Amino acid sequence: VTSTPSPGSPLVVASDADVIARVVAGDTDAFRIIVDRYGSRAARYATRMLGDRAEAEEAVQDTFVRAYRALGRCADRDRFGHWLFSILINRCRTAGARSGRRARTFVRDETALVAAAAPDAFDGVAWREEIAHALARLDVSQREAFLLKHVEQLSYDEMAVVTGAGISALKMRVKRATDQLRTLLHEAYSA
Amino acid sequence: VPERDEAPDPFVEAIAEELRAAVSLRSSVGERVMTIVRADARRRRRWEIAGRMLAAAVVVIAAVVGGIMVRARLYAPDTSVGTLVRFVLPASTAAAARQVVVVGDFNHWDTHATPLRRTAKGIWQATVRLTPGAHVYSFVVDGSRWVPDPSAPVAPGSDFGSPNSLVTVAPGAT
Numbered sequence: 046v047t048s049t050p051s052p053g054s055p056l057v058v059a060s061d062a063d064v065i066a067r068v069v070a071g072d073t074d075a076f077r078i079i080v081d082r083y084g085s086r087a088a089r090y091a092t093r094m095l096g097d098r099a100e101a102e103e104a105v106q107d108t109f110v111r112a113y114r115a116l117g118r119c120a121d122r123d124r125f126g127h128w129l130f131s132i133l134i135n136r137c138r139t140a141g142a143r144s145g146r147r148a149r150t151f152v153r154d155e156t157a158l159v160a161a162a163a164p165d166a167f168d169g170v171a172w173r174e175e176i177a178h179a180l181a182r183l184d185v186s187q188r189e190a191f192l193l194k195h196v197e198q199l200s201y202d203e204m205a206v207v208t209g210a211g212i213s214a215l216k217m218r219v220k221r222a223t224d225q226l227r228t229l230l231h232e233a234y235s236a
Numbered sequence: 237v238p239e240r241d242e243a244p245d246p247f248v249e250a251i252a253e254e255l256r257a258a259v260s261l262r263s264s265v266g267e268r269v270m271t272i273v274r275a276d277a278r279r280r281r282r283w284e285i286a287g288r289m290l291a292a293a294v295v296v297i298a299a300v301v302g303g304i305m306v307r308a309r310l311y312a313p314d315t316s317v318g319t320l321v322r323f324v325l326p327a328s329t330a331a332a333a334r335q336v337v338v339v340g341d342f343n344h345w346d347t348h349a350t351p352l353r354r355t356a357k358g359i360w361q362a363t364v365r366l367t368p369g370a371h372v373y374s375f376v377v378d379g380s381r382w383v384p385d386p387s388a389p390v391a392p393g394s395d396f397g398s399p400n401s402l403v404t405v406a407p408g409a410t
Contacts (some may be wrong), residue, residue, distance in 0.1 A: 071277075073273055073277040075268070076269075076273050077266070077270055080261075080269050081266065083267070084260075084261035084266055085258055085259060085260055085261055087261070088259045088260065088261040088265075089258065089259040092259045101259075102261070102262065105261060105265060106265050106268055106269050106272075109273075110268040110269060110272050110273065110276075113272075113273045113276065128382060161263050172254065179279065180255075180333065192255065195248055195251070195252040195255070196252055196256050196285065200362075223247075224250055226247075226248075227250060229245060230247075230251070234250065
């Protein structure tokens with residue numbers, strides 16, 4: 046979760062710390078840079094975690110607003126991404142707990158349906174829906190650990206920072222999530 | 237990116253690849269965030285302005301109150317203001333005296349308030365701070381003998397009994 050520009054990029058990208066300094070100094074509009082920089086990634090995590098696009102967008106919006114209001118308390122601005130993600134994770138936990146009893150079907154991602162023009166579209170959509178189903182059946186902490194590890198591609202050290210959990214507990218959650226997904230998706234994967 | 241001690245798992249990669257597909261944040265979400273953030277900033281600025289105005293008001297009030305207190309001090313009666321007056325009784329007038337005091341309206345005719353000190357030459361003297369105006373006084377030798385100041389005018393109303401002396405302190409004298 047960093048803002049390092051890609052190698053060879055001709056543009057000089059302002060670091061998170063620089064942008065935050067501008068915002069704190071009163072340049073409120075500079076916060077848009079943060080929203081643009083982290084919006085998609087936050088939306089992806091929240092959508093995968095909550096399984097509902099509208100709920101995910103609400104969580105992301107709330108996360109950015111909370112981050113703005115607490116910017117002064119962000120101790121390490123160079124690791125702003127981690128800090129923002131820890132807010133998002135907490136927000137998703139709260140949202141998940143609130144709607145935990147609600148029956149969940151699957152993520153009906155509009156972009157996924159638009160992509161159905163490809164020859165193997167049916168198989169692709171079906172596989173995606175199977176994954177969404179299986180993911181929704183995981184325990185919240187296991188789903189969280191699996192997404193952070195394999196989708197957001199954080200190291201266990203980084204996961205420990207953003208979740209507040211111990212590394213061994215996180216490894217256990219990821220393993221259990223993987224095992225359960227393997228069981229749930231065995232048929233679909235083999236096909 | 238697997239950790240160093242982990243081998244890539246094709247099954248996990250197959251799932252993760254699907255889940256890593258981008259999910260774009262609708263621009264309306266970003267706009268809503270910025271609307272809230274700007275409103276927050278405006279509210280915060282209003283509070284800051286109100287805070288600065290309050291601080292300025294406190295400073296003005298403190299200055300006014302301080303000014304009033306300074307003026308009150310300037311116009312208050314100052315007991316330290318007055319003129320130092322030396323009372324002297326020549327050695328010839330009280331050669332054998334054991335004690336001499338000066339009494340007057342300035343010490344409420346108290347025979348203990350202002351004793352004179354005898355110098356090496358036998359002169360009795362004391363210094364008293366007097367407020368501007370006329371003051372009536374006398375020396376009292378050995379607790380009973382009233383002696384007027386031989387170097388001062390006699391005070392009016394001294395026609396009967398022991399005469400008193402008169403000293404006048406000019407206004408503005410220090």
